[in-house]
Amino acid sequence: MWVRKRVDIGWSDLTAALAHCALPGSRATRAAELERLWSHAGDAIACLSVRSGFDLWLSAINLPAGSEVLVSAITIPDMLRIIQDHGLVAVPVDIDPDHLAVDPASLEQGLSPRTRAILVAHLFGTRQPLETIAQFARRHDLLLIEDCAQAFVGTSFTGDSEADVSMFSFGPIKTATALGGALLRVDDKQVRDAMRQVLASQPLHSSWTYARRVLKYTGIKFLTGRLSYAAVFHTWQALGRDPDQLVNGAVRGFAGPGFFQRIRRQPAASLLAVMRRRITRFSRERIARRGENGQFLLDQLRGALVSPGWASAEHTYWVFPVLVDESSRLIAALRQAGFDGSSAHSMCVVPPPADRPEQRAVMAENILPRIVYLPYCSALPRYEMERMAAVVRAVAESSENQSRSPVIAAAPQLSSSGQAR
Numbered sequence: 007m008w009v010r011k012r013v014d015i016g017w018s019d020l021t022a023a024l025a026h027c028a029l030p031g032s033r034a035t036r037a038a039e040l041e042r043l044w045s046h047a048g049d050a051i052a053c054l055s056v057r058s059g060f061d062l063w064l065s066a067i068n069l070p071a072g073s074e075v076l077v078s079a080i081t082i083p084d085m086l087r088i089i090q091d092h093g094l095v096a097v098p099v100d101i102d103p104d105h106l107a108v109d110p111a112s113l114e115q116g117l118s119p120r121t122r123a124i125l126v127a128h129l130f131g132t133r134q135p136l137e138t139i140a141q142f143a144r145r146h147d148l149l150l151i152e153d154c155a156q157a158f159v160g161t162s163f164t165g166d167s168e169a170d171v172s173m174f175s176f177g178p179i180k181t182a183t184a185l186g187g188a189l190l191r192v193d194d195k196q197v198r199d200a201m202r203q204v205l206a207s208q209p210l211h212s213s214w215t216y217a218r219r220v221l222k223y224t225g226i227k228f229l230t231g232r233l234s235y236a237a238v239f240h241t242w243q244a245l246g247r248d249p250d251q252l253v254n255g256a257v258r259g260f261a262g263p264g265f266f267q268r269i270r271r272q273p274a275a276s277l278l279a280v281m282r283r284r285i286t287r288f289s290r291e292r293i294a295r296r297g298e299n300g301q302f303l304l305d306q307l308r309g310a311l312v313s314p315g316w317a318s319a320e321h322t323y324w325v326f327p328v329l330v331d332e333s334s335r336l337i338a339a340l341r342q343a344g345f346d347g348s349s350a351h352s353m354c355v356v357p358p359p360a361d362r363p364e365q366r367a368v369m370a371e372n373i374l375p376r377i378v379y380l381p382y383c384s385a386l387p388r389y390e391m392e393r394m395a396a397v398v399r400a401v402a403e404s405s406e407n408q409s410r411s412p413v414i415a416a417a418p419q420l421s422s423s424g425q426a427r
């Protein structure tokens with residue numbers, strides 16, 4: 007069975023991670039090495055996670071309570087929780103389904119006298135150009151933060167020069183994961199110094215805690231091998247359980263109580279060493295192949311279903327989403343054919359503040375609940391992609407009410423009424 011999402015780490019990395027846990031070395035040295043690797047400009051900061059880094063940055067800039075942050079409409083709920091915890095208000099900015107880029111009209115409309123910053127997430131492996139948003143930010147004196155958690159491509163892109171902050175994640179479901187960790191580039195030296203000061207006061211995430219995490223994911227990697235996953239999946243289903251809970255529940259970071267206490271930690275030396283290893287050994291060919299394969303799969307779908315982000319000029323297909331009205335039918339057909347498609351995910355649409363209902367992100371609300379993720383990785387051979395695409399096309403063709411072509415499908419329909427047909 008083709009697994010929905012692999013933990014992108016090798017056995018040798020896991021072994022090396024355990025070795026680093028046993029002999030972690032100096033935290034300060036590890037951090038300096040890693041930060042220099044990420045950026046020669048001295049503007050990088052290594053953190054325990056993107057959430058930790060974002061929280062740290064908000065602590066350092068200390069915006070007045072009640073300030074508003076314009077947030078591109080699809081993100082993970084924790085980002086909103088962090089914004090709220092700093093006394094700030096998240097205001098959604100809608101995104102266009104074809105490019106997954108911020109909608110300029112919604113950006114204009116979201117602006118208020120209290121707006122101080124814009125947080126833009128690049129989704130699913132796409133990367134949206136920031137020029138227009140940056141111009142808008144300059145015009146209105148706003149800070150611009152880009153969330154590149156899903157857009158890692160190695161050291162060839164470590165953040166847009168237009169952004170004040172660029173954040174990359176090495177969390178468990180991300181490309182080239184270190185099973186945790188994040189790298190931020192922060193433009194303003196004063197802010198950076200303030201962040202370092204706060205970070206130094208935080209308790210340490212120990213190598214022991216990290217070692218436990220490495221062991222947990224060693225188990226998960228074993229169970230999500232192609233053959234073992236089929237066995238586990240079918241057993242779990244036979245027990246009447248939902249496979250989504252099995253996989254997605256297991257890989258959520260910082261779940262449970264004490265969220266802020268757990269993200270506000272300095273990364274362990276061992277974790278920093280593993281991040282460095284993942285970056286230095288990262289294969290550009292592999293990510294290029296992932297992008298080409300994504301394009302191949304898109305072509306094979308022949309417009310039967312829309313893949314949000316399909317029109318983005320930069321797309322490495324971290325995941326492969328398609329839009330479908332009856333997701334359960336598609337998922338059942340895929341699973342029958344040995345493809346573990348899933349609609350489970352950990353993202354949300356940013357809700358508008360109570361007094362700004364007009365800022366509802368209608369397009370985002372329309373696409374997110376209709377997404378099915380096709381199982382997808384750079385190891386998927388072309389003949390299997392052809393077979394999977396045939397399953398998808400058959401389901402789409404047998405159902406009357408699906409959007410046909412990417413060109414005529416998503417954009418006009420969605421933006422005019424905001425409703426699925």
Ligand SMILES: *Cc1c(COP(=O)(O)O)cnc(C)c1O
Nearest residue numbers: 055056057127155156175177188
């Ligand atoms: C994964 C993810 C994050 C969080 O990254 P962590 O390093 O796990 O905190 C934030 N934003 C987006 C869009 C993500 O996909």
